[in-house]
Each structure stands twice: as C-alpha cells, then as structure tokens.
Amino acid sequence: MADKNARTFHAGPLRIRVSAPGPAPRPAPKERLTAERIVDVALEVMAADGYEAASLRRIARELGTGPASLYAHVANREELDQLIVDRVAAQMPTPVADPERWDEQLKQFMRDALDVYRAHPGSARATLGMIPAMEGSLRAAETLMSLCLAGGVPAQAAAWFCDLFGLYIGAVAVEESIWVDRARDAGADAPDHSALDGQLGDYFSSLPPDRFPLLSSLAREMVTGDGEDRFEYALDILIGGLKAYSARG
Amino acid sequence: MADKNARTFHAGPLRIRVSAPGPAPRPAPKERLTAERIVDVALEVMAADGYEAASLRRIARELGTGPASLYAHVANREELDQLIVDRVAAQMPTPVADPERWDEQLKQFMRDALDVYRAHPGSARATLGMIPAMEGSLRAAETLMSLCLAGGVPAQAAAWFCDLFGLYIGAVAVEESIWVDRARDAGADAPDHSALDGQLGDYFSSLPPDRFPLLSSLAREMVTGDGEDRFEYALDILIGGLKAYSARG
DNA sequence: ACCTGAACACCGTTCAAGT
C-alpha cells in the first residue's frame, strides 16, 4: 500500500543531498497520514532494524513528521501493537477442515502461523498479553476451532487449545526474533546456531557431574536440534496431547 | 539479604525530612553496592511497580546513587536480567524423582515453577530469549530431566521438553504479569477476570455468524476458565503428549 | 479534523574525573 517508501529505508547515509543546511533534512509528508501507513512503516522498520527500533518517534521520522502527528490515528503504543499483530495474523491461511486429516492440517497451520511471524520479525513481541479481539486474530482462532472440531475435539478443549497455541507460537516467535535482533546487532545476517550449540555443548559437558549428573552426561541431547527440530517435536507433543485428552473425555 | 531496605520503598511521599532544600533528597549509600543488592532492589521495584518500572535509573535512585554506579557490578541491562532470572529460578523446588509417580511430580514442578514466577511479578519478562546457563536455571533443567527420565522418557525427548517447558511457563508468567501491571495502572489490586470474561463473552456472541460461526456460537467455551483451569488443561496436554510421544518411540 | 513544535518526564550507556 505504501511500499513506495520501502526503498528509502536503510539506504545508508545519503551522499548527495541538495538542500539548505538545516536541522532536519527529512522529506515532506506527501500522502495523508493513516493508521495503515503507520502500520506499514512500523513493519518495515521492525524488519530492517528490529522490534526495539520501531518506536513511535522513529516511525514518525520515517514518515517525515514529528511523533505527535501519529496520535491523530493511533491512540498509543499499545493500540499500534494491536494493529500490527492484527495485520500479521490476517496473513495466516484459512484451510477448510477435513476430518480425514485434521491433525496434519492443524500441524500445518501452526507451521504456517510461525512462518507468518517469521516474515515480520518482531511482530510477535506485541502478541503477549493481548486479547485476540481484532479481525485477523479472530480469523485465526476460528480456523483453529474448525480444525479441532473436525477432529472430534470437545468444544471446551478446542477453545483452550487456541489459548495454548497462541502462547506457544508467540513464545517461539518472540524468542526467534530476539536471536535475529542479537545477530544483527553483532553484524551477522542470521544467528549461527551450530557455533553456539558447540559452545553450549562444551559448557554442559564441563558442568560438575556431582551436582548436574544429567546435564553433564546428556550435554549432546541438550543442545542437538535446531529451531525446526524442536518445533516439530513440540507439534507432536501438543497434537498428541490433544488427541489423548479428547479420547479420555 | 538487604531486606531492611524493603520497608522504605513505596512509603509514599515523606512528610518530614530534615535536610537542606536541594536537588536530590536521597539517602546516602550506607552499604557497599553489590550485584546481589542490585538484584534485591530490582525484584522489589518490579513487585511494587511492575516490570517496566525496574529501570537501571530507578534502581540506582532507590539505592541512593546515580545510574552510572551500577555499571561497576553489572555489565548492562541484559546481564541484570540474567541475574534476576537466575535468582528466581533458584527458588524452584528440587524433588527426588519417583518412577511410580513421575508424571504427577512433573505436573507439580510446573505448578511450582509458575508460582515462583508469580511470587516475583515481572521476572519472567526477562526469561524469553535467554540461554539457561546460570546456576538456578541449570538446577531447574536438571530436575526436569530427572523426572522425565524416571518416567522412561527418552533422553532426547526429555531434553527438548525442557525447552518446551521454559517457553510455555515463561509465556504464561509473562502474560499474567502484563495483566497484573495493567490492573495496577488502572488502580485495581488484581485483574477482574470475571468482569472481563463477561464482556468478552458478549463480544464473541455478537460476532457475525456467517464469518465466525464457531466463535459466535461457542462464545461461552471461548471465555470460560480462569488462569488455573487453562494451566491445568495445558499440563494435561503437555504431559499426555509427552507420554504418547515416548510410547511410540 | 488533522497536523505541528515544543515541552515533560523518562530511558540505557559512556566517560573523564574523583577517591
């Protein structure tokens, strides 16, 4: 929608700039300000420089205004966070439930949901403590419910599963985005998991066996597996647990 | 350890203060500064005024110094967060694993872990994105491993369960502390769940049935259950899933 | 109705200077 602006972010220090020397060489606001444009820019800044960089002041600067101007369209930081999460959640798929393979559909939905967060690094950080009350989050919950019910999961168990799903996916996405931000701060493109796992493995191995008999002897098991392996494991646990719970009433 | 100080926090504006009118009427630092005292005060401020209030500047003020003084004992905000989490994690119990009732022990450990976070509101906020590398967190991981292995859970599944446990408990504790902070900001002692659930139930009921057939018809199921009910449900899902996973190799 | 500059009350971190 306002993606024309995207190219100008992070263009590095401008070499040539024909304008009088003055305090703020920022572009004049061409288009009218809207909540949509504010969310666009928030997502762009988050993707470029991480969650913490996407402050109201920074967003205003990118839009060529002062921070006070945003308050005509967004009540406060919290409301902006809600709009961001809603925009992202709206991109999650809405499969039609098939009772023959609801469990695989449910797993796939969770993979897709995580990938949507990954495509907007940092957005998940606004997720925790938020009531899913806007369009996008409601659609995701409706989808989740339809898949669970297609599998014969009791309504109450399905409803609570939405909660558990949100908490778990949110936590994974938040954690990943913290790692991504840290890597960027360190000048890397992405976190170097294998290097880190090696170090961590050595550390666990070196723990005193009398006080940490299991961690020191099972150091390898503690550190093996990247994000994907651990996520697939968690999916098995969650869906297996859901089936067992449903089966025994 | 430095709990003598606790009483002076939040004592409200002091009525009587015998000192020359000056810029900063703060108490002189009697004791030497240590990392322990800094963590003490951080936990006290978080408990009194919420996570966001526990800034390095605020902690320094409570200790009667300037913010720069803290840097002799704590490298930065991130290291302080690690110390806080470690202090809290160290309070988690260390039951001796009993193969006859490992599953109930595991559940109880998770309940206890959540209660420890609850006793230090806000501390969980520092948990996400943190590698559990200090004493307290390692002890918790060791305990978790011992309970899983006592139940015949394969080592790899047990190791990954530690990860899943940390993510889930952390997310629940973070979410709860956000609600507590919000309630305090609104002047209440604790969040009023029943009032909120009523409103939210009405909201779900009022959703357009053509686009949200399940959420609108199952509004009651969506909102029933307090934190405890939902947590017990999640425990059943996680432990049931772990058993199913272990059983089928 | 929408936008603005300036101000208020905050942050984390650094650094030269003191003891």
Add this chain to the structure above:
DNA sequence: ACCTGAACACCGTTCAAGT
C-alpha cells in the same frame, strides 16, 4: 577498584497553537 556527575542519544505522551 569503586564510585560519581554530566552528557549523549534516545523513549512515549501531552498540549496549546496552527490550518
């Protein structure tokens, strides 16, 4: 070695004033 004041480069939010 430990502590300090002052400064730097930031925050979110408010408010009177402009159009």
